[in-house]
Amino acid sequence: MLFGMVLPAVALVLVVGFSGSIGRASPDIRLLASSAGPTNSSPIALTSDDKFIWVVNPDNNTVSVLEVGGDLNVKRKEIKVGKEPRCVAITPDNKTVYVTNMESGTVSVINAVTRLKKKDIKVGAEPFGCAVTPDGLKLYVANYSNDSVSVIDTFTNRVIKTIQNVGPKPRGIAITANGSQVYVTQFLAQLRNDARPVSEKEGRDDGKEGRVTIINTATNVVAGTVVLNPLANVGFKSDGSVLDRLNPDGVFDFDTGAFPNLLQSIVIKGNKAYLPNTASSPNGPVRFNVNVQAFLSVFDTSSNLDSNQTINMNSGIQFEAVGKRLFATNPIAIAFKHNSDVGYVVSAATNRIIKVELDSNGKPTINAPTSAGDPGNIIRVEVGKNPQGIVINSTDTRAYVFNYISRDVSVVDIESGSPTENTEIARIDSSHLPPANSFEAILLRGNELFNTSIGPAGTQDNALPPAGRMSDFGWGSCYSCHPDGRTDGVTWMFASGPRQTVDMSTTFSHPQPPGWQINANGAPLLPSSHQRVLNWSAIFDEIQDFELNIRNVSGGQGLITDGNPVVGLTPTANTGRSADLDALAAYTVLGIRAPIAPKGKATDIAKGRKLFEAAGCHTCHGGVNWTRSRVDYTPPPGAGETITGGQLVRFLFNVGTFDPNAFNEVRIVGGTITQGNSLGALGFNVPSLIGVFSGGPYLHDGSAQSLEQVLENVTHRSAGSGGVDKLGLLVDRLKVAAFLRSISLKTKIFP
Numbered sequence: 001m002l003f004g005m006v007l008p009a010v011a012l013v014l015v016v017g018f019s020g021s022i023g024r025a026s027p028d029i030r031l032l033a034s035s036a037g038p039t040n041s042s043p044i045a046l047t048s049d050d051k052f053i054w055v056v057n058p059d060n061n062t063v064s065v066l067e068v069g070g071d072l073n074v075k076r077k078e079i080k081v082g083k084e085p086r087c088v089a090i091t092p093d094n095k096t097v098y099v100t101n102m103e104s105g106t107v108s109v110i111n112a113v114t115r116l117k118k119k120d121i122k123v124g125a126e127p128f129g130c131a132v133t134p135d136g137l138k139l140y141v142a143n144y145s146n147d148s149v150s151v152i153d154t155f156t157n158r159v160i161k162t163i164q165n166v167g168p169k170p171r172g173i174a175i176t177a178n179g180s181q182v183y184v185t186q187f188l189a190q191l192r193n194d195a196r197p198v199s200e201k202e203g204r205d206d207g208k209e210g211r212v213t214i215i216n217t218a219t220n221v222v223a224g225t226v227v228l229n230p231l232a233n234v235g236f237k238s239d240g241s242v243l244d245r246l247n248p249d250g251v252f253d254f255d256t257g258a259f260p261n262l263l264q265s266i267v268i269k270g271n272k273a274y275l276p277n278t279a280s281s282p283n284g285p286v287r288f289n290v291n292v293q294a295f296l297s298v299f300d301t302s303s304n305l306d307s308n309q310t311i312n313m314n315s316g317i318q319f320e321a322v323g324k325r326l327f328a329t330n331p332i333a334i335a336f337k338h339n340s341d342v343g344y345v346v347s348a349a350t351n352r353i354i355k356v357e358l359d360s361n362g363k364p365t366i367n368a369p370t371s372a373g374d375p376g377n378i379i380r381v382e383v384g385k386n387p388q389g390i391v392i393n394s395t396d397t398r399a400y401v402f403n404y405i406s407r408d409v410s411v412v413d414i415e416s417g418s419p420t421e422n423t424e425i426a427r428i429d430s431s432h433l434p435p436a437n438s439f440e441a442i443l444l445r446g447n448e449l450f451n452t453s454i455g456p457a458g459t460q461d462n463a464l465p466p467a468g469r470m471s472d473f474g475w476g477s478c479y480s481c482h483p484d485g486r487t488d489g490v491t492w493m494f495a496s497g498p499r500q501t502v503d504m505s506t507t508f509s510h511p512q513p514p515g516w517q518i519n520a521n522g523a524p525l526l527p528s529s530h531q532r533v534l535n536w537s538a539i540f541d542e543i544q545d546f547e548l549n550i551r552n553v554s555g556g557q558g559l560i561t562d563g564n565p566v567v568g569l570t571p572t573a574n575t576g577r578s579a580d581l582d583a584l585a586a587y588t589v590l591g592i593r594a595p596i597a598p599k600g601k602a603t604d605i606a607k608g609r610k611l612f613e614a615a616g617c618h619t620c621h622g623g624v625n626w627t628r629s630r631v632d633y634t635p636p637p638g639a640g641e642t643i644t645g646g647q648l649v650r651f652l653f654n655v656g657t658f659d660p661n662a663f664n665e666v667r668i669v670g671g672t673i674t675q676g677n678s679l680g681a682l683g684f685n686v687p688s689l690i691g692v693f694s695g696g697p698y699l700h701d702g703s704a705q706s707l708e709q710v711l712e713n714v715t716h717r718s719a720g721s722g723g724v725d726k727l728g729l730l731v732d733r734l735k736v737a738a739f740l741r742s743i744s745l746k747t748k749i750f751p
């Protein structure tokens with residue numbers, strides 16, 4: 001009824017472009033709004049009167065309302081929404097709350113006064129970020145797997161436009177204070193737009209760049225792209241460079257760079273936009289302190305150009321004393337005070353927020369030491385487990401932090417000069433935790449270990465609190481390369497050769513076969529559990545083998561404490577050696593969801609499916625997990641198993657994708673860099689095709705930028721049809737690609 005009354009007035013207002021107050025329940029919302037400044041997507045939001053926090057509970061499919069005004073700090077209600085809520089936005093009049101549900105593909109609309117859900121609005125596949133325009137009239141939603149943005153009218157709660165082709169994997173959103181521009185981050189870095197061939201970019205520290213799509217709100221069309229540059233020198237040196245053919249010599253004198261990646265959030269302050277992100281530094285030798293970095297990227301919102309003020313927040317931390325030293329791993333969110341140039345970056349992997357200061361030009365610093373002996377002045381506040389979002393109240397006295405794993409909200413005193421300034425003063429439960437000792441508790445522990453760079457305390461210097469066993473002084477986490485258990489899209493120059501990160505959502509089949517077994521720690525037992533043989537070169541067979549990754553790639557002390565050697569395949573199994581590693585394996589089976597494919601053209605998909613079958617693709621890419629790769633024995637591999645170069649040879653297939661002369665087909669063997677000597681000559685482990693639409697670039701070395709490009713390889717596309725090329729026509733290949741893009745858990749399998 002109310003809407004019936006105000007709608008005509010709104011229509012009139014829009015037509016004449018009148019920008020004063022309108023006949024909504026609260027007549028001055030626009031005034032309120034313009035003082036509210038720019039908006040941005042976040043999993044946690046605060047009403048403009050500073051009274052209520054709204055926060056998502058992604059694992060419980062709810063949002064919670066917490067009353068925080070006057071430091072009341074109590075939970076008032078938990079409301080069921082769709083599956084996997086990720087972002088919450090409140091209209092400036094505090095009357096309506098929007099929640100994106102990533103798995104359901106919907107936006108829930110909640111009446112903030114009655115706290116009842118009004119409806120679910122269908123949007124694109126896997127909606128993530130959301131933000132209301134400062135005037136409260138429109139909601140923008142980033143559809144992560146559709147490469148589109150939905151624009152929702154907040155009066156009618158209908159989608160008024162879907163902006164297509166906004167760039168791959170739109171994720172975080174910010175809207176300028178005047179409401180004229182919407183910025184949408186592309187979550188994964190993209191190849192740099194220069195003349196170098198792909199094989200000279202994939203694997204390079206400067207081969208990719210961050211990108212932010214600009215949408216003009218007057219027209220709702222894409223108006224351009226902001227490029228976030230790599231840093232040529234991140235402040236850490238390597239003792240060689242695989243791609244430059246400089247053999248590691250033990251002398252650390254080679255400057256390393258990194259490019260912005262995993263762009264989850266963007267926040268505008270003044271005329272700058274700030275993007276905390278996990279930057280990738282893939283060129284080898286891949287040592288823990290030169291693989292991922294903690295960037296705070298900056299661009300100018302008037303010119304939409306990188307303002308050359310990006311910092312690596314890790315730089316300088318190496319000079320901190322043991323006992324204090326902790327890298328700023330997986331910066332995922334940021335919020336600024338409204339009346340000063342102070343902000344706080346959320347470091348998801350270290351359970352800390354870190355104070356950032358801006359100089360008069362907007363350049364950030366965390367006041368890290370600049371040389372050995374300089375103590376620096378980094379202010380870190382310990383919060384809950386795996387913080388992922390932050391919001392600051394209007395008087396700049398409190399910050400509220402959303403902790404994903406501990407399922408609570410930290411209340412941090414940030415009032416300048418307060419005796420408890422920069423400490424957590426309260427913790428408010430947001431949603432329930434699983435009962436102790438339940439299987440759900442094991443899954444949550446695995447999820448925690450996956451996302452942390454700390455873990456249990458160790459005995460070595462680099463594993464003592466505040467650091468732990470997962471990484472050298474908290475440097476890296478599994479999330480750093482496998483966000484949400486998926487892939488960072490990066491070709492890492494690993495010991496085996498150039499290697500695209502494997503999406504772990506199809507490492508195990510979903511669902512598991514009836515009667516699959518787990519051990520006392522909840523770890524899947526092989527072969528009753530259906531699991532792929534691991535890595536492109538089939539060099540591992542258990543998730544627990546990634547203890548080697550914790551130790552070598554992340555420089556951690558590791559989770560196995562029995563004192564016995566840790567090896568990949570033989571002679572012993574690693575399952576059952578550490579309850580924590582077993583929890584990580586349990587999480588991998590059940591905690592990682594496969595991507596949800598966008599809708600394609602049904603007729604093309606149906607034709608593509610027939611062509612796929614006719615070409616015999618399913619002989620390799622068939623079965624419940626869309627790959628024939630499966631551990632069919634109890635680890636370790638038996639004496640009859642052929643292992644060459646550490647590879648389980650039985651699982652390798654050569655489909656003409658190994659080019660020993662490709663520039664980046666290079667690795668270190670016995671301390672010397674050699675061309676074409678990578679594991680691969682014997683073939684590769686067959687990847688799953690579930691959710692393959694989301695996985696580019698493709699193949700072990702990232703050489704195919706699209707599915708169409710994968711199919712250009714005649715040897716590969718004829719491998720299932722006895723060498724007879726049945727896909728010689730481009731039109732046919734386009735249909736196969738359409739089918740590939742549609743493959744999800746719901747697609748009918750080829751037994």
Ligand code: HEC
Pocket residue numbers: 291450476477478479480481482492494496499500501502503504506507532533534535536537543546549550553554584
């Ligand atoms: C520096 C980036 C990086 C980090 C950090 C990282 N991974 Fe990976 N991961 C990769 C790459 C690259 C591959 C493919 C490697 C290969 O094929 O040789 C991979 C492959 C895997 C696979 C194989 C999946 C399959 O189906 O074949 C698993 C399992 C895995 N990683 C687990 C982990 C775990 C657990 C952690 C944290 C302890 C972790 N990774 C940390 C980059 C990384």
Ligand code: HEC
Pocket residue numbers: 536612615616617618619620621652653654655657658683684685686687692695697698699700701707710716717718719720721727736740
């Ligand atoms: C003989 C086994 C075999 C057959 C038959 C086969 N493939 Fe593959 N496929 C592979 C292997 C092995 C790889 C990995 C190669 C690499 O990384 O260099 C692969 C990779 C792929 C990838 C890239 C996946 C990713 O995540 O990077 C796609 C897509 C693909 N295949 C589609 C197809 C299609 C479509 C067909 C039929 C026209 C087909 N394949 C036939 C073995 C096979």
